[in-house]
Amino acid sequence: MKKKLLAILICLVMVVGLLPTVAFAAGNYNLYVDGEQFTSEKLSIACGEGTATYDPDTATLTLHNATIDNDIMANYGIKASIPNRLKIKLTGANTITRTDIGGGAGICSDNAVEIIGDGTLTINVKGDTYDGIYTGNDLKISDKATVKINSKGGLGISGEGIVEIDGAIVDSAGLYAGIDTYELKITNGADVTLKATSEHCNGAFIRKDNEGNGGNIELIASKVKATSYYPGLYAGNNLTVNGGEVSCTSTADSAIWTKGNILIKGGAKVTTDGKYPMGCDGSFTVEEAEIDAKNTNENNIPAIFDECVPVITDGYQLNYAKAVDSEGTEIDLLSSGTQYFALYKNVHFITKAVYPVSFVVTPDGLTNVVVKVNGQEVTGSVSLEAGTYPIEVTADNCEAYSGNITVTADAATHTQTIAMTYLPADYTKVDAAIAKANALKKDEYKDFSAVQTAVDAVARGKNITEQREVDAMAKAIEDAIAVLQYKDADYTKVDAAIAKANALNKDDYKDFSAVEAAVKAVVRDKNITEQSEVDKMAKAIEDAIAALEKKPASAKPGTSNKSTQTGDPSNIALWITLLFASSGAAIATTTVSRKKKHKITP
Incomplete structure (x- = not known):
């Protein structure tokens, strides 16, 4: 029994003795900087004049102007074995230097690493087979970070997953490769330089x-430069370049080589300089791109592998294509019609996207429509690159159209609508009718309002399709003029002259016939334009009246004839009787004429 109690007591002592050790172990993190370990009690480590600070909650290691150069054997600049992705945030200028050949890698992590921040990190590693950065999973460098690596005895960047460089600046040089991993993705305006310093190696070995x-390998809208003995870019599967600029150089082999396919698009510019043809084991497809492939081998070897000749995808076309043969002769492939790129030591060609552009000419119903682009007549749709083009359009009864169209990748620019303007209507007849109306003296007519209304109704600005309406305006004015009625002439003077003539006793005058003739010559129903003729009628009467001469006065009653009588006086009684009768008749006649004057009717 005592032995059992003693054994239990010993066990309790051992358990109690182990408690501090367990508690201490729980506060350690498998993260080291410059040989020092982060613990729950030590989350900041001095690194030269800067610091390395760790936040275990977010697994973020912040380097602020840190100088990591404690060259202890088998230690690493940064060593991580944490279960989560390690974030390394850069602020200021930071350096990791391993000068001892056994000084380890600059950064070594069993798990994924992400480098962020707007600071810089320079890694120099001299140790044999040690890498600038090694991750047992993915590596991402982003957020405008700048990382420069020089590994004299190993790889610049070595990964067991995907290496992604997103908008960062990376310059990685290694003895065996600038980058060696399973997947490489460079995107979003990144600027990357890769170099292998040893023979028989690649700038990027994916x-x-x-x-x-x-x-x-996927390169998107970024700038990439790769230089090495073997292909600057080597892909065990496919290479895609979508936009950006890629420049690859091989001092002894192909500048680019893939075991799968090559796709170059998005306006990417790819320049290669190698001793053997660049190419692939699969297909080589080109969309919109510029490719300048050179072979600087002294032998007559083409710049592009003849078993993967570039194929230009539908919807794209050559915009420029020149080559240099083995004798240094430049050949214009566009004009020569020879576009087999795998024949020449230097091939430089540019492809552009072309879009089917159609034209809609309005208004509907136009005839003999002709559309010209760049001076060339087109029918239906035409394939055009992005750009601005002069266009001319003609159609019956329309003004000629001349302008520019702009074509882009936007589908809205692939249908161009041209609005034609009709020729103006001919207003010649209208203007003539208005001039005719304006030449009239409106006061001479009984009613001029219809003419004025027709003139006021003229609508300008009609086009040739409305010519009938314009002609109708002219006709309305002409019709209104045609039915105008002159005002009557003024016969006031004529009537006054006739009344004056009628007031005269024609028997008082030697000859009254001229007055009667002038009165009878009066013509009624003359209009105002004949007023002068009417006035002449009045004047003729007045002139005839003015020219009248009165008869001389006869002997007065009671006067005697004192001349000597001769002849037979036997009938003296008869003569006396006749004298009295004549005197009575004269007296009666004089009395009547005083009561009633004689009237002349024209």
């Missing part, structure tokens, strides 16, 4: 994993 996955 291999498949043990299951045959990966091996792809």
Whole structure:
């Protein structure tokens, strides 16, 4: 019994003795900087004049002007074995230097690493087979970070997953490769330089994993430069370049080589300089791009592998294509019609996207429509690159159209609508009718309002399709003029002259016939334009009246004839009787004429 109690007591002592050790172990993190470990009690480590600070909650290591150069054997600049992705945030200028050949890698992590921040990190590693950065999973460098690596005895960047450089600046040089991993993705305006300093190596060596996955390189809208003995860019599977600029150089082999396919698009510019043809084991497809492939081998070897001649995708066309043969002769491939790129030591060609552009000419119903682009007549749709083009359009009864169209990748620019303007209507007849109306003296007519209304109704600005309406305006004015009625002439003077003539006793005058003739010559129903004729009628009467001469006065009653009588006086009684009768008749006549004057009717 005592032995059992003693054994229990010893066990309790041992357990109690172990408690501090367990508690201490729980506060350690598998993260080291310059040989020092982060713990719950030590989350900041001095690194030269800067610091390295760790936040375990977010697994973020912040380097602020840190100088990591404690060259202890088998230690690493940064060593991580944490279960989560390690974030390394850069602020200021930071350096990791391993000068001892056994000084380890600059950064070594069993898991994924992400480098962020707007600071810089310079890594120099001299140790044999030690890398600038090694990750057992993915590596991402982003957020405008700048990382420069020089690994004299190993790889610049070595990964067991995907290396992604997103908008960052990376310059990685290694003895065996600038980057060696399963997948490489460079995007979003990144600027990357890769270099292998040893022979028989690649600037970027992107291999498949043990299951045959990966091996792809994707370069998107970024600037990439790769230089090495073997291909600057090597992909165990496919290479895609979408925009940006890529320049690859091989001092002894192909500048670019892939085991799969090559796709170059998005307006990417790819320049290669190698001793053997660049190419692939699969297909070589080109969309919109510029490719300048050179072979600087002294032998007559083409710049592009003849078993993967570039194929230009539908919807794209050559915009420029020149080559240099083995004798240094420049050949214009566009004009020569020879576009087999794998024949020449230097091939430089540019492809552009072309878009089917159609034209809609309005208004509907136009005839004999002719559309010319760049001076060439087109029918239906035409394939055009992005750009601005002069266009001319003609159609019956329309003004000629001349202008520019702009074509882009936007589908809205692939249908161009041209609005034609009709020729103006001919107003010649209208203007003539208005001039005719304006020449009239409106006061001479009984009613001029219809003419004025027709003139006021004229609508200008009609086009040739409305010519009938314009002609109708002219006709309305002409019709209104045609039915105008002159005012009557003024016969006041004529009537006054006739009244004056009628007031005269024609028997008082030697000859009254001229007055009567002038009165009878009066013509009624003359209009105002004949007023002068009417006035002449009045004047003729007045002139005839003015020319009248009165008869001389006869002997007065009671006067005697004192001349000597001769002849037979036997009938004296008869003569006396006749004398009295004549005197009575004269007296009666004089009395009547005083009561009633004689009237002349014209």
